Amino acid sequence: GQRLAALNRIQKSTGPKWFVVIIRCFVKWRLDCADFQYLSYSEILVMDRLWHVCMLLLLLTLVSVLGFTWLAQLPFGDAAIVNTPLIRDWLVVAVLIVTTFGRGFVLRAMAGVVLSLLLMACFFQAAHLFYAGDYVLPISLANAAQLDLLLTAPRVAAAIAALAFLLMIDWFVIGRGAIINARYRWGLALVLLISGVGLQVIVIKKSLRVSPAEIDLTAPDRQVLGSPLAELIDVAKRVFREHKKNQALTESELETAARFGMSIDQNAQFPLIKPHIYTSPPPLGVDGESGSFKKYNVIVFLSEGLSSRVMQPYSQAYPGLTPNVDDFSRMAMTVDNYFNHTFSTYRGLHGQTCSFYGYFGGGGVIDSASYSCIPDILRRDGYVSAFFYSQYNERTQIDEVMQRAGFDSIYDGKQLGDHYLSSETANIEIGLSDQQFMKAFIGHLKSAETTQKQGENDPFFYSLYNIETHALRHPAEDAKRYQGADSYALDTIHNYDDTFGQFWRYFQSSPYFDNTIVIFTADHSRFYDRDYRVLVERQSDYRPIFVDRMPLLIYHPSGKLAKSFDANYASSIDMAPTLLHLLGVPNRPNAMLGQSLFEQDRKNSCSITYGDNFLVCIGENTFSKQVKYFVNSVSDSDANQMYKIINAIQALELDGRVWDPRHDDPRDIK
Helix, strand or coil: HHHHHHHHHHHHHHCCCCHHHHHHHHHCCCCCCCCHHCHHHHHHHHHHHHHHHHHHHHHHHHHHHCCCHHHHCCCCEEEEEEECHHHHHHHHHHHHHHCCCCCCCCHHHHHHHHHHHHHHHHHHHHHHHHHCCCCHHHHHCCCCCHHCCCHHHHHHHHHHHHHHHHHHHHHHHHHHHHCHHHHHHHHHHHHHHHHHHHHHHHHCCCCCCCCCCCCCCCCCHCCCCHHHHHHHHHHHHHHCCCCCCCCCCCHHHHHHHCCCCCCCCCCCCHHHHHHCCCCCCCCCCCHHHHHCCCCCEEEEEECCCHHHHHHCCCCCCCCCHHHHHHHHCCCCCEEEEEEEECCCCCHHHHHHHCCCCCCCCCCCCCCCCCCCCCCHHHHCCCCCCEECCEEEEHHCCCHHHHHHCCCCCCCHHHHHHHHCCCCCCCCCEEEEHHHHHHHHHHHHHHHHHHHHHHHHCCCCEEECCCCCCCCCCCCCCCCCCCCCCCHHHHHHHHHHHHHHHHHHHHHCCCCCCCCCCEEEEHHHHCCCHHHHHHHHCCCCCCCCCCCCCCCCEEEECCCCCCCCCCCCCCEHHHHHHHHHHHHHHCCCCCCCCCCCCCCCCCCCCCCEEECCCCCEEEEEEEEECCEEEEHHHHHHHHHHHHHHHHHHHHHHHHHHCCHHHHHHCCCCCC
């Protein structure tokens, strides 16, 4: 009776019976339902051909994603580079494809699940490659908690579609695989593999220059991608690796550290503590130790992810992109050849304030660790300090990270909004937009104008961090967009410049103008996301790595600083000692790793950038190291030694042996 009823329903339906059957069976979530017996042999053949086409399209997608850069291993005209992990991936996929067409249900089901997981990993890598120009990096996984920074409706929709695609593969494979006979199974697998290779010819010739495994800082040629699966596993291992254990450094390594300006005394309980911040006379002739230290206020703009190569006054590649920073440069010292020393935001904010290579890159603090940072040192001279940022506290770990840097007060987007934007709602989902953030910060400065005029308050050290210029973020609704090109990366930079212009115009007419140093820089260079990379990849000195020149502009009320300054490959680890040297604060014990830009005898001749087992030095003796890969081997010895030195420093951090907090007492311990 059930079968007759089913037959009657099919006969009353419109359209081909096989189409109605497959729709009905889809709703039942099974492909072996009883309705199939009412199909004729010819109709079953039609469905079989349709199944072949569906599987061909689905699995061809998998193969094309897996082999995204397979032919990159065969550099046309050069010696072939054998990529064993990628060949292994292809063999695994070939076996899985054949197994999914087998007749054993258990094997078919297992192969389908494994194939789905494989495809999910490849989609993950392909999406990261598309948006970020690289396979998934350790910093990406470490910052997974901040994924909401980058979520947009199209990206969420794409993720949902990919998940539905995976479920369809499981459903088709498990329920339908046994129907296809052996001849078709082997033929289809062969066609998939051959077609995948053919697709690579098209894909690779247009591939982006990316470098997850090897970095050649001198060659502009396309970089080589490895196996998406092997590299994802390797990245996961590095993210969840064991904490570093302290290792003794050799005499040769200690000499290399000293050559790069780092003082390490392995026999001391706190090996990084040294007696001085600077050794040369302060650049403007002031010296706290001789009693002439003038306590200027300080405001530092640690802007999110900016590289100087697209900004005025450093570049005219995009006219009118940063007119307000350009205007600021007319009264400030413009520093060139200045690079980021680490990445990403947490390391950049903390590392510049404390002149340190921090262990954690995706948030997190080390409870036992203490540091000697700008707020701690200036507190000894009566300064108060505050850190301002635009995000809500519950959406980030900036509060915890910057508390470890010694700030007296920390203001998040919610506090700033409640105090100075009471009639406004946040324009972005994670906090204040850059426009709102700057409006609130200016409101904070205005609230203290009276005491500034009367000279009744303590000198302050303020540092602030915005969010909208973050890679892959689109500008908020209240943003001022750039008219010179269609690019959300340029839009966010131009909008941030507009907010800085609001500050600069207010500042020049405020009581702060004559007693406050203003520093404009960034937490790190711009990440090489897709939208930004297409803007700069034709520049001959650009490389798609997380290291680049950053803006550094310093306004001093005296007007005595030079108009321009060549940092000679200094990095942002030098920012803290440079500021303290400029102020002329008394020399005190500290554990800073950097050197002032104004030192007359700077030790190192290149900027060292370190993060997530990645080390690169850009300068006279350029070298790089990422895990076990070396390029520009003229300084491999330095690369190996500096890699070990920084690992040893981070082991001291994990052991709580960077700084002795007893030094924070005005009465120095002996």
